[in-house]
Amino acid sequence: EAQVTQNPRYLITVTGKKLTVTCSQNMNHEYMSWYRQDPGLGLRQIYYSMNVEVTDKGDVPEGYKVSRKEKRNFPLILESPSPNQTSLYFCASIRLVGTKAPEAFFGQGTRLTVV
Amino acid sequence: TQLLEQSPQFLSIQEGENLTVYCNSSSVFSSLQWYRQEPGEGPVLLVTVVTGGEVKKLKRLTFQFGDARKDSSLHITAAQPGDTGLYLCAGGVRMRFGAGTRLTVKP
Numbered sequence: 001e002a003q004v005t006q007n008p009r010y011l012i013t014v015t016g017k018k019l020t021v022t023c024s025q026n027m028n029h030e031y032m033s034w035y036r037q038d039p040g041l042g043l044r045q046i047y048y049s050m051n052v053e054v055t056d057k058g059d060v061p062e063g064y065k066v067s068r069k070e071k072r073n074f075p076l077i078l079e080s081p082s083p084n085q086t087s088l089y090f091c092a093s094i095r096l097v098g099t100k101a102p103e104a105f106f107g108q109g110t111r112l113t114v115v
Numbered sequence: 116t117q118l119l120e121q122s123p124q125f126l127s128i129q130e131g132e133n134l135t136v137y138c139n140s141s142s143v144f145s146s147l148q149w150y151r152q153e154p155g156e157g158p159v160l161l162v163t164v165v166t167g168g169e170v171k172k173l174k175r176l177t178f179q180f181g182d183a184r185k186d187s188s189l190h191i192t193a194a195q196p197g198d199t200g201l202y203l204c205a206g207g208v209r210m211r212f213g214a215g216t217r218l219t220v221k222p
Binding site for chain 1: 121124145146148150155156157158159160163165203205208209210211212213214215
């Protein structure tokens with residue numbers, strides 16, 4: 001079954017304690033992306049990856065890091081979480097249809113609370 | 116500032132009514148996608164439109180891409196409670212999303 005798996009689903013942590021949210025896809029997609037979702041703001045892109053070892057900042061990258069050492073995995077790293085990073089996070093694996101039509105497949109989400 | 120503006124932000128209607136939600140931009144897109152998201156879940160792709168003026172139908176849902184490829188609309192005929200959710204549009208190779216329309220269909 002084609003899927004995007006995020007872990008953990010829920011996480012409560014304290015300010016400054018490094019954490020990693022994992023994301024794995026089994027669809028062999030080259031493109032992957034991380035978003036955060038806050039009320040009234042929709043999905044805002046944090047980071048984007050076009051292939052292994054190729055990543056780029058999205059619209060809200062401050063306070064986040066990513067790595068793409070293998071095609072299937074795209075972890076999101078918060079080196080020193082702060083309360084303003086409390087949010088719902090989604091990982092997406094993206095299929096390109098033709099040359100210009102991307103279609104995203106999302107994980108179940110990670111609800112992060114930083115206290 | 117959202118690259119894609121969606122309206123209305125909230126919509127509450129009775130079962131059986133028709134509705135249209137909009138996704139507008141000042142930019143031209145090579146394609147636009149529509150997604151539906153239910154509480155506690157990730158967004159799920161409904162449709163991709165790629166040609167200006169294109170109309171696609173998915174059962175009671177009709178999607179239209181503007182002639183200039185700057186806007187799109189989603190029309191739902193005879194809405195049902197199962198249509199309740201957050202409807203999101205997305206555009207561009209980098210997949211930027213609008214803020215969404217939260218639809219509630221009351222029985």
